[in-house]
Amino acid sequence: MSAAFKLKVITPEKLFFDGETENIIVRTTVGDVGILAKHIDYVAVLPSGPLKVKMQDGSFRTAAVSGGTIKVSKEGVVILATAVEWADEIDIEHAKRSEEDAREKIKIHTSGVEFDRAQAKLKRALNRINVSRNG
Amino acid sequence: MAASNMKDIKRRIKSIESTMQITKAMQLVASSKLRKAKERADNARLFFDTLYDTMCEISRNAPEFSSVFTKKREIRTVLLIVIAGDRGLAGGFNSNILKLAYRRAQEISATGKTVEIVAIGKKSVEYFEKREFTVRAKYSEIAEGISIYESSDIVQTIMGHYMNGLCDSIELFYTSFLNTLTQETKSYVLLPLEVGEITKGGKATGLTEYEPSAEAVFDSIVPGYITGILFGAIVDSFAAEQAARRTAMESASDNAGEIIGELQLVYNRARQASITQEITEIVGGAQVQS
Numbered sequence: 001m002s003a004a005f006k007l008k009v010i011t012p013e014k015l016f017f018d019g020e021t022e023n024i025i026v027r028t029t030v031g032d033v034g035i036l037a038k039h040i041d042y043v044a045v046l047p048s049g050p051l052k053v054k055m056q057d058g059s060f061r062t063a064a065v066s067g068g069t070i071k072v073s074k075e076g077v078v079i080l081a082t083a084v085e086w087a088d089e090i091d092i093e094h095a096k097r098s099e100e101d102a103r104e105k106i107k108i109h110t111s112g113v114e115f116d117r118a119q120a121k122l123k124r125a126l127n128r129i130n131v132s133r134n135g
Numbered sequence: 136m137a138a139s140n141m142k143d144i145k146r147r148i149k150s151i152e153s154t155m156q157i158t159k160a161m162q163l164v165a166s167s168k169l170r171k172a173k174e175r176a177d178n179a180r181l182f183f184d185t186l187y188d189t190m191c192e193i194s195r196n197a198p199e200f201s202s203v204f205t206k207k208r209e210i211r212t213v214l215l216i217v218i219a220g221d222r223g224l225a226g227g228f229n230s231n232i233l234k235l236a237y238r239r240a241q242e243i244s245a246t247g248k249t250v251e252i253v254a255i256g257k258k259s260v261e262y263f264e265k266r267e268f269t270v271r272a273k274y275s276e277i278a279e280g281i282s283i284y285e286s287s288d289i290v291q292t293i294m295g296h297y298m299n300g301l302c303d304s305i306e307l308f309y310t311s312f313l314n315t316l317t318q319e320t321k322s323y324v325l326l327p328l329e330v331g332e333i334t335k336g337g338k339a340t341g342l343t344e345y346e347p348s349a350e351a352v353f354d355s356i357v358p359g360y361i362t363g364i365l366f367g368a369i370v371d372s373f374a375a376e377q378a379a380r381r382t383a384m385e386s387a388s389d390n391a392g393e394i395i396g397e398l399q400l401v402y403n404r405a406r407q408a409s410i411t412q413e414i415t416e417i418v419g420g421a422q423v424q425s
Contacts, residue, residue, distance in 0.1 A: 010181055010182045010185055011182060011283075012178070012179045012182045012183070012283045012363060012366055012367075013175070013178060013179075013283070014178050015178070015181060028346055029346070029347060029351075030346050030347055033346075040342070040343075040344055041342060041343035041344065042343065042344045042345075042346070043189065043192075043193065043343060043344070043345050043346075043352050044345070044346040044352065045346070045347070045351065045352055045355045045356075067359075068359070069186075069189060069352070069355070069356055069359070071185075071189050071192075073343075078185055078189075080182060080185055080186055080189070080359075082283050082284075082287070082359070083283070113291065113292075113295065117288070117291070
């Protein structure tokens with residue numbers, strides 16, 4: 001039984017998660033990072049990727065994070081993300097539609113900005129589909 | 136005379152009553168929209184406050200790093216982002232913020248710098264299209280139900296201008312919702328970031344590990360941070376607009392009620408006068424007959 005720490009997952013729309021956990025695994029730009037209590041102060045950039053949170057019953061619940069930042073300090077862990085969804089709450093049909101939409105936009109893009117946007121959208125959609133399947 | 140006068144008054148009362156129905160309805164719509172907007176503004180604030188804290192911590196812990204966002208360059212062009220409402224009938228809401236921004240624009244151009252505008256909200260677009268400054272970008276009807284991605288699109292466009300040297304400083308103008316009765320016009324410099332500003336308050340907390348590096352984390356936070364500020368400002372401004380409209384419509388309804396009361400009094404007097412006159416005429420007629 002390891003020690004618990006505070007975890008907050010915040011998006012501009014809502015406070016997504018506010019509670020205690022013993023372990024989280026999060027994907028950063030340099031790879032997956034597992035965090036336990038008493039972790040060193042740490043800040044990293046998050047791309048679109050999965051976030052696993054150990055729940056009270058010991059199982060891991062997975063969520064899809066659409067880019068953000070993680071901050072670990074003595075007060076706890078704060079994840080700031082543009083959007084987060086639990087794997088079991090992802091609307092897979094909607095995610096698939098966004099994927100197709102993004103692929104279409106990549107095909108017909110007329111400017112660099114449009115391409116970047118479509119690519120970011122595709123990454124978000126793929127992440128959600130991925131997390132929904134494996135979560 | 137009395138009969139036609141009475142008819143006129145009756146007509147005026149009717150017309151004011153229907154105006155009052157509209158103002159009442161608008162007031163109710165504004166209050167229900169305000170409730171939702173307030174909730175969104177509160178949620179957004181938590182996110183950005185935390186983001187801001189993180190940014191401050193990084194610049195405190197690694198003060199000698201350099202970032203394209205904090206570097207000051209010679210200012211030739213200033214971009215003003217002006218957020219106003221999409222609709223009128225909100226008291227002084229639109230004109231207050233537009234006047235503030237316009238004064239600032241004139242002030243800057245008086246010093247020989249170029250001013251460009253990014254107008255958000257239909258009223259802002261309409262206002263600046265008629266003025267002497269270039270409108271770089273305009274966004275109408277986006278405030279209600281704006282998503283973080285939409286504001287991120289706007290920020291990408293603006294950041295693009297900044298990175299390509301099309302503007303050297305960015306200022307933001309919007310109205311902040313304090314409470315249902317007070318809204319406050321606000322303006323501040325978005326870019327370049329004031330390092331002095333963000334380093335103050337608290338000292339270095341010691342060792343923090345940054346991945347990949349403090350600069351990389353900082354530079355990736357900044358666009359998100361700016362997006363956040365813009366999103367927060369748009370949501371905040373929308374809440375303020377609803378509050379302003381609610382107050383304006385409330386006093387309009389009150390005024391209408393007052394006028395109706397006064398007219399009703401005049402109407403009753405006229406009615407009484409005409410009855411008195413009729414009786415006098417009848418009595419007069421009867422006396423002549425007898």
